[in-house]
Amino acid sequence: MSSYFRNQLRGCDVVLATLQAFSQDICRECIGLSGARTKVIKGLKKLRMDLEEASIPEDDKKEVTVHIESCEKIAQAIEVMEECECQKTANSCKIGPGCLPLGALDLMNEITAPAIKAEEKEVIKVAKLVCEKCGAEESVPVVH
């Protein structure tokens, strides 16, 4: 499995678990949680689109797809009221200016690598295995 997709899904697992916990609280009626949930769902959709275009082995693709589907199910199951409003303006949330669901979503920002998409990473990997001096291609790095 490409590290790009693996990292993104690891992040999703944590964010979803956290959002699920917040959905047991007043955040269930909050636009903050609703927005965070929507963003995760969209992120997963985008990840699926990127995966379709990625040049990674089919088996890996299947594995990632299963993980994406599982995350999507969890995201859909997060309880959010249909009509929701910011709980700060409703005077129910008094934690200060911060927002816990959006903070949970920010956990995705912990992922900074790989900075480039999976398929580009693969190209660089191959390029690194071509000897600069003699041009020989090796399956593992070799000093010529």
Next chain:
Amino acid sequence: MLKIQPTSTYPPEKGCYLRGNDYSPVAVVVLMNAPYGAMPPEVQTIPKEIENLVKVAIETGAALSGTLQTENIGIEKIVCNIVANPNIRYLVVCGNEVEGHNTGTAIKALIQNGIDARRTIIGSQAKTPYLFNIPLEAISRFREQLTLIDLIGQIDPEVIMKGVWSCYQETPTPFKEFMLYDPGAYSDYAISSSLTLKVKQPEEVEDWEIDEILKGIEEPQEPPAEKLKKIGDEHMKEKRATLTITKRLLKVTEELSQIARLCIEEIEGLEMAPEDEVKKEALVPAPEKVIPAIKPAALVKEEPETEEELYFANQLKGFNGVLAAFQALDGDICHDGCSLPAAVIKAQKRLKRLKEDIGNSSVSEETKQRLEGRANEFIERLESLPQDKSQPCQKTVGNCTIGAGCFASGALKLLDLITQSAQP
């Protein structure tokens, strides 16, 4: 001069507007640069100067006069309401530009340039100027039917009054760079349309999603004969609507009774003898996994009575999320690393201190017990998580490839979002 009766549903969309003379040729849009939409209904107030402009326009003789804030749903509502009344031939847009939305430039660009194939207003400076919820026919009619009187930035009621008054004069009357008069109704039938709301939150739409959204809202090409039939059938609509509502009610009743049956079965299942449960469990395949289950809890709104109690309640609220994140990480490679145990230990220390603070606080005994009970529950959950800091860092061993960040310590930082109330 030809005047036409608007559609029976006119104005089809609800909103923040006043209705005046249906035969007037002018509608007024006052841009609302105020945080109205973000406020709860009980405190929603329109700034006085904006409310005054809306009233002045109606009193001077406008057909409709209201406020506009968003560059998507807001504009869509205006389009629906205006094409339902062919008598409206001018649209006066006034008031200060809506910061962040740039709605004034969006409506101006819509009339001048229209929309592109992706239902985006051409040349708009707004962030999400998407019109996904109204028929293309209505947009095109809106542009043909209207002349824009651009008074963006103008908040002087006298100027608005003069503009509105000029629009319904029988002879051409100069107003700014325009020569205004009432040209009579638009030479085609009124269009009755309302928002489909297929895209309820266009502000959340991202550029890469638009093509897919468009697939879902493609309009069927109606042949002219079909269109005529539709107009002819309009008078039958009311009876049909009653029939449709009755059928839907019947369906809802059936679905509710099914839900009730399922609830009864579930409750009866829970009350089954333990041996029966074991047999039943054996028949159920193992769940797929992933995130550790969190105890389902009914949403109970607790209203802390003092600042001290609020502090404790807020902290526990935060810990609930942190713990859920830790439990998810425990199912991942973090289980064998050193960062999760370090974060768990830190959380334990903070939680124990919080529990002590609760014990020493002046909150009522009953509240104390409730808060301590929650803290104890969290401490128990933390105890079941890894605490061996001597394990290797998963970045060092090459398993964690997310970069310099760390999910475990990031999760702990969720507590920093809680800035109120101050620690007692």
